Amino acid sequence: MTPEDLASKIEKQNFEFYLSRMMAKVPDDIDKRQGSIIYDALAPAAMVMAQQSLKLSNIVKETYIKTADNEFLDYRAVEHGTTRQMATSAQVKAEFLDSKGNPINNVEIGDRFASLGDNPVFYRVTKINDDLTGILEAEEVGTRPNGYLGQILPVTPNDILSWAEITEVSIPAKDNETDEHLRNRLLSTDSWIAYGGNIADYLDMLSKISAVGSAQVYPVWNGGGTVKLVILDNDLMPATETLLKQVKEDIDPIDSESLGYGLAPIDHNVTVVAPEPVKIDISTKIEVDTQMNIDTLEPKILEAIEDYFKLRRVAWSSINKVTGRGYALTIYRSQILSSIMKVDGVVNASIPKLNGVDDDIALIFNDDLSQLPVVGEVNLNG
Incomplete structure (x- = not known):
């Protein structure tokens, strides 16, 4: 019997089920019609028991990964050493120009901007690049900012700024992981153990980087100790240079390659590219x-x-x-x-x-x- 079958069987134990069973124990020479003394005495008890059946049915459903949902599925995930993947914030690249179309240098980290429209997306500057473009992070989580390219307006006053524009969604955001996706992960039959820099280990590393939507791993692609990671963003499109650099820094930092200062094991030289x-x-x-x-x-x-x-x-x-x-x-x-x-x-x-x-x-x-x-x-x- 599956959890669904058991839950369905329990749910069928409703008001009529309990009332009829109790009435069957009452002698036939006693009035059992609705409104009678015995009916009115037993009906409330039957209602309470029917409500308990519904609660018991829910307990059965939330006990098993296959039928649990929401926070109960989250509890089962923790028991399996993982958690629900939460929504992230989009990171975008923007340019800031003066009235002559030249980049300006007075935009600072922490400055705020907003997209156009009745329901704008607000951004905060997190990095200024060498070419005076900036990396902005959406203040809201989820995928809504992924679709916006174009003019943005300053929220932080800037007397020199004449034009600001988002030119690239560098790292698309993702929404909260759905119950179905989390359930499939928990029920996966993959028996490979992530250990010591094997392929499963690299896939496990990348799954914990929220900006990576999917990945391929090519071991020993350029000789012993070399690993190539090919990654997609959360829109399942080729990763941008910004994302590639971020993942490289997390896995095997450029200034200390193969030394084990990232997630990669010592003596692994990791290359991160887009397809x-x-x-x-x-x-x-x-x-x-x-x-x-x-x-x-x-x-x-x-x-x-x-x-x-x-x-x-x-x-x-x-x-x-x-x-x-x-x-x-x-x-x-x-x-x-x-x-x-x-x-x-x-x-x-x-x-x-x-x-x-x-x-x-x-x-x-x-x-x-x-x-x-x-x-x-x-x-x-x-």
């Missing part, structure tokens, strides 16, 4: 319902294609199922076609061409190159 994005152009012929318009459906079709590519990027760091080592990832035309056909209003579509070829695209993963699929140009009239 090479591979744009995949898609061409297909779409037929839509006669009552629909292709121009209306196009955004939904593009979203469906992008969702498929995002799922493939989620699988980007999965171990090759055939060899049990390394990585493998293929963009399948049939799966793109399936995603398109699920859009309400699409009645038919041709098998897509990828980069002008009638073939699936297998990405390259080796010591020298790691690729990441991204959507290129999409032609729905091919």
Whole structure:
């Protein structure tokens, strides 16, 4: 019997269940109708017992990882040596210019800025770069600031500043880990022990760096003691230079490489890089319902294609199922076609061409190159 079955069985012990069982013990020559003395005497007890059944059912559900949720799942995570991954703050790169378009040098750490709009995002300067650009951190946690690029307004007064603009989301934020994601981590059947700088150890190190969304590990890629880490940000896109430097500093600081001052073991020389994005152009012929318009459906079709590519990027760091080592990832035309056909209003579509070829695209993963699929140009009239 599963926890769900047991909980369901207990929940069925409701008011009618307890009342009928108690009434069965009452002699038949006594009035048992609703409103009778015996009914009114037993009904409150039946109600209390039914409420206790609901509480007991919840206790059963919250006892097991498979059915626990919210703070009860957090308690189970602690028992397994981990915790829920909490939301982080986005870090962005901004430039500050005077009226002539030249960088200014009087923006200081701690200065505050705000995005445009009715519900602005507030930022605080955390670092000034050598080129007088700055690194700002959003004052709110979560992914909302990830989507903002453009002008920002000073909250801290600055008489020289004429223009300030966010030019890059250097380290995208992430939201609180969902129950389902945490549950999957806890129920993972991965039996490898993270120890002594093995692959599992590096993956464990990277999982604790909140700005890293996914990673591949290439051991001995350039000789003994060398390790290459290929990382994505929290949007599952190639890490920026800012993020690469931060992770390198955490794992194996540049000024003391291989000496063990970072998370990496002594004598491990760690290289941290981003994958090479591979744009995949898609061409297909779409037929839509006669009552629909292709121009209306196009955004939904593009979203469906992008969702498929995002799922493939989620699988980007999965171990090759055939060899049990390394990585493998293929963009399948049939799966793109399936995603398109699920859009309400699409009645038919041709098998897509990828980069002008009638073939699936297998990405390259080796010591020298790691690729990441991204959507290129999409032609729905091919």
